Amino acid sequence: MIELQVPLGERSYPVLVGAGARHRLLELLPVGVRRAAVVTQEAIGWDVDPGVEHQVFTIGEGEDAKHLGTVEDLCRDLAQWGFTRGDVVVAVGGGVVTDVAGFVAAVYHRGVPVVHVPTTLLGQVDAAIGGKTGVNLPEGKNLVGAYWQPSAVLCDTEVLGTLPPREYRSGLGEMAKYAFLGVDRLPDLPLDEAVAACVRCKADVVASDEREGGRRAILNYGHTLAHAIETEGGYDLRHGEAVAVGLVYAAEVARRLRRIDDDRVAEHRRVVAGYDLPLAVPAGLDPQRLVDLFSRDKKAVRGVTFVLDGPDGVEPVAVADRALLLDALEACRAPT
Structure with a gap:
C-alpha cells in the first residue's frame, strides 16, 4: 500500500x-x-x-x-x-x-x-x-x-x-495530462505507482495553490477545449477522452504562438495515441460555437485563458486571436 x-x-x-x-x-x-x-x-x-x-x-x-x-x-x-x-x-x-x-x-x-x-x-x-x-x-x-x-x-x-x-x-x-506536468516515464510505471505518481504531482500543486490563484491552473491542461466539447456535444465523449483531444489542441495552439516546436506537438500526439485515446474533435461540432464556449471556462477572466506548454513548462496564457484558435481547431479535425 x-x-x-x-x-x-x-x-x-x-x-x-x-x-x-x-x-x-x-x-x-x-x-x-x-x-x-x-x-x-x-x-x-x-x-x-x-x-x-x-x-x-x-x-x-x-x-x-x-x-x-x-x-x-x-x-x-x-x-x-x-x-x-x-x-x-x-x-x-x-x-x-x-x-x-x-x-x-x-x-x-x-x-x-x-x-x-x-x-x-x-x-x-x-x-x-x-x-x-x-x-x-x-x-x-x-x-x-x-x-x-x-x-x-x-x-x-x-x-x-x-x-x-x-x-x-x-x-x-x-493520466496523460500528468505526462506533461513533470511525471517521468508514466506509461512505464506499474498501475499502483502510476496512480500514486499522479496523486503526488497533484498534491504538490494543490499544496502550493489550493484555490487556483495561479499555479493550480496547470491542472486544467487540456480542459478548455475538453469542457467545450462536453458542453456542445452533450457529453457524448467521456471526460478523459475530451481531455485527450484538448491536450493535442493545446499543443497546436502553443505551436502557433511559437511556444513549442513541431517535435513537441508530435510528442503530445504520440502520448495520447499511446493510451489509445482520441486525437480529433468529434465530427459535427461547430468550431465557432466551441470557441465561443471558451470564454465561459472558469479560468477566463479577461477574454480566453488557456493552459499551454512552453519553454518554461505548462502555464496559463491569455489568447486573444480568434482566428488562431479556429486554425488550431482545424488541425484537430478528424480526416474526412
Whole structure:
C-alpha cells in the first residue's frame, strides 16, 4: 500500500493507493463521527463498510446527474435522515459522485466532513484529490461549486480491474495530462505507482495553490477545449477522452504562438495515441460555437485563458486571436 499526504497544514489528509485500500475506511474516518452517509450510484457495484451506522444514498448516472437538482435532493435526503456535523459523507464512485458528494458536503450545514473512495481511474488520479467540487449548468461544465478538502481519499486499484474499457481509457486521458506536468516515464510505471505518481504531482500543486490563484491552473491542461466539447456535444465523449483531444489542441495552439516546436506537438500526439485515446474533435461540432464556449471556462477572466506548454513548462496564457484558435481547431479535425 502506498501512503501519501496532501500537505495543507492542519487540513492535511492522507491518500492511500493500492489493492484493498477501501477496506481501511473505518480507520480513516474523522475521529468521533457517529454515522456515515454513503453516496454512490447503482451501477458502481462496489460496497464499502464504514464500520459505523450508515445509510446509502444513490444519485443518477453520468453527467446528466451532475446538476443543482441532484444537490438539492441529496441535501433534503440528509436532512430527513437527521444528518449533522457529527456525521460524515462517504463518496463511493467516479468523478460525478466525488464532485456532487463533495459539493453537498461543502454546503450542507455550511460544511461537513467527506471521505472519497474513488472507483474509477479518472477519480483516483484526479477528481477525488484536491478539494474541487461542483456541478454543471446548461451553459457549461462545473460552473457552480466550492473548494472543500476531504478528510481522506482511498484509491483502491483493485476496483479498476472491473471497469469497462472505455471508462478505463477515460481515466488514461487525465493520466496523460500528468505526462506533461513533470511525471517521468508514466506509461512505464506499474498501475499502483502510476496512480500514486499522479496523486503526488497533484498534491504538490494543490499544496502550493489550493484555490487556483495561479499555479493550480496547470491542472486544467487540456480542459478548455475538453469542457467545450462536453458542453456542445452533450457529453457524448467521456471526460478523459475530451481531455485527450484538448491536450493535442493545446499543443497546436502553443505551436502557433511559437511556444513549442513541431517535435513537441508530435510528442503530445504520440502520448495520447499511446493510451489509445482520441486525437480529433468529434465530427459535427461547430468550431465557432466551441470557441465561443471558451470564454465561459472558469479560468477566463479577461477574454480566453488557456493552459499551454512552453519553454518554461505548462502555464496559463491569455489568447486573444480568434482566428488562431479556429486554425488550431482545424488541425484537430478528424480526416474526412
